[in-house]
Amino acid sequence: MAKYPTKKFDCWQLAKEMQRKTFEGVMTAREQGKILIAGSSGFQGCFLTGLAGADGFAFLSSEAYGGMLSANTELQKECIREVERRGYSPDLCSYMRNYWGSAFLNRSPWGEFPHADLYVQPAICDTHAKWTTTMAEYHGIPCFVIDVTEAMDFDKQGGHHKQYFIDQGLELIEWLEKHTGKEFDDERFIESVVNHQITSDLWAEICEMNKAVPCPMDQKSQYSLSNAIIREHHSPGAVRFMTLLRDEMKDRVAQGIAAVGNESCRLIHDNCPAWYALHIFRYMEKYGVVCVGGHYGMAFTSSWAYTEDGRLKAIKTVGYPGWQRPSNWEVALRVLVSGGGGGALLPDAGRKFTLGVARDWNINGALFHLNRGCEGWSRGRMEIIYALREMGLPTSTYEGSTGDMKDWNEAQVLNRIDSFMESLDLSRLED
Ligand code: SF4
Numbered sequence: 420m421a422k423y424p425t426k427k428f429d430c431w432q433l434a435k436e437m438q439r440k441t442f443e444g445v446m447t448a449r450e451q452g453k454i455l456i457a458g459s460s461g462f463q464g465c466f467l468t469g470l471a472g473a474d475g476f477a478f479l480s481s482e483a484y485g486g487m488l489s490a491n492t493e494l495q496k497e498c499i500r501e502v503e504r505r506g507y508s509p510d511l512c513s514y515m516r517n518y519w520g521s522a523f524l525n526r527s528p529w530g531e532f533p534h535a536d537l538y539v540q541p542a543i544c545d546t547h548a549k550w551t552t553t554m555a556e557y558h559g560i561p562c563f564v565i566d567v568t569e570a571m572d573f574d575k576q577g578g579h580h581k582q583y584f585i586d587q588g589l590e591l592i593e594w595l596e597k598h599t600g601k602e603f604d605d606e607r608f609i610e611s612v613v614n615h616q617i618t619s620d621l622w623a624e625i626c627e628m629n630k631a632v633p634c635p636m637d638q639k640s641q642y643s644l645s646n647a648i649i650r651e652h653h654s655p656g657a658v659r660f661m662t663l664l665r666d667e668m669k670d671r672v673a674q675g676i677a678a679v680g681n682e683s684c685r686l687i688h689d690n691c692p693a694w695y696a697l698h699i700f701r702y703m704e705k706y707g708v709v710c711v712g713g714h715y716g717m718a719f720t721s722s723w724a725y726t727e728d729g730r731l732k733a734i735k736t737v738g739y740p741g742w743q744r745p746s747n748w749e750v751a752l753r754v755l756v757s758g759g760g761g762g763a764l765l766p767d768a769g770r771k772f773t774l775g776v777a778r779d780w781n782i783n784g785a786l787f788h789l790n791r792g793c794e795g796w797s798r799g800r801m802e803i804i805y806a807l808r809e810m811g812l813p814t815s816t817y818e819g820s821t822g823d824m825k826d827w828n829e830a831q832v833l834n835r836i837d838s839f840m841e842s843l844d845l846s847r848l849e850d
Pocket residue numbers: 482512513514515544545546547792793794795796
């Protein structure tokens with residue numbers, strides 16, 4: 420008999436339905452007379468809502484699309500082949516190659532590739548700008564790239580970072596008005612910024628509840644349930660979903676409901692997973708392992724801060740006692756760039772964040788995906804491994820790619836996991 424009770428998430432079906440609706444909205448944007456805007460996930464949804472209202476556009480989140488293709492194994496292989504046939508290097512971002520291949524082949528899982536009208540891209544990772552400009556040139560459409568790299572490290576933001584972002588935000592508003600013929604509405608923008616911050620606050624609060632023993636949400640579920648914040652973080656629907664999920668998590672913690680009934684070892688899984696091989700998480704569960712979180716998954720679109728002694732804690736960036744709603748677009752932009760950030764892609768931000776999780780999430784070790792398909796989340800990983808070992812935590816690695824199956828060797832990965840489990844003194848609980 421299992422040590423702890425388990426239960427499926429009540430809101431799982433709703434998460435799936437939201438995902439279906441988002442991609443349906445993208446595929447039918449043209450026939451609905453909507454503007455289709457593409458770019459990696461970020462804050463640009465707030466600008467687009469300010470421009471055209473929540474129903475006036477459809478947003479194709481290029482990284483979510485590239486990731487979704489990663490799990491579509493047959494199409495993925497064809498996309499990757501097509502990109503390499505055109506002379507692009509196989510060591511480029513695998514999401515980007517999946518996306519490009521799908522565009523070049525003019526094929527998606529649901530018919531023709533959904534060609535965007537405009538690209539709006541926050542350049543958080545080195546790949547982002549090139550991804551977008553290449554596609555904009557290919558399709559002959561306009562493209563706007565916002566440089567935000569430094570400002571994504573919430574622990575290092577200075578006044579100049581914020582001003583730089585605000586200046587670019589103003590340029591973007593003018594650019595969007597020019598290319599769409601629509602007028603920007605401050606009020607709609609402010610509302611979407613507030614929504615964006617609420618979902619970010621809720622996601623950090625949810626991830627923080629994974630400190631509980633037993634762990635209420637395994638990392639594989641975390642990847643799926645965070646989709647709402649990746650694709651539509653600025654929408655009222657995302658706020659409703661995250662509120663439901665937060666309440667369900669509270670309930671799970673109060674009732675001692677576990678993600679893995681025989682939880683006996685808690686690991687950090689680092690880096691984006693190989694989406695076509697999520698079964699490795701089930702494989703580890705047979706050893707009583709639950710992966711509770713990590714930098715990727717917890718650190719984007721989420722509100723965190725460090726206490727004076729370096730502890731990671733979820734914070735409220737809006738709605739706290741004394742908080743005032745932004746009075747105009749510029750104040751809203753300041754909220755957007757100040758609000759907790761995500762400490763996402765800079766290596767030292769990743770180290771600090773991961774050490775914070777290792778310290779307070781009752782962690783027994785960490786498993787690192789040495790991900791050839793994503794340079795952004797792979798930066799500085801060896802230094803993080805070193806720092807965790809200095810804390811006395813066992814670590815291991817496996818090689819793969821988040822979106823290119825050519826870089827995956829199943830037998831080798833399972834062998835690495837088996838050896839790591841053995842070193843942690845774990846044995847398989849069932850077959
Ligand atoms: S390298 Fe990674 S972080 Fe950068 S665009 Fe690709 S998937 Fe995103």
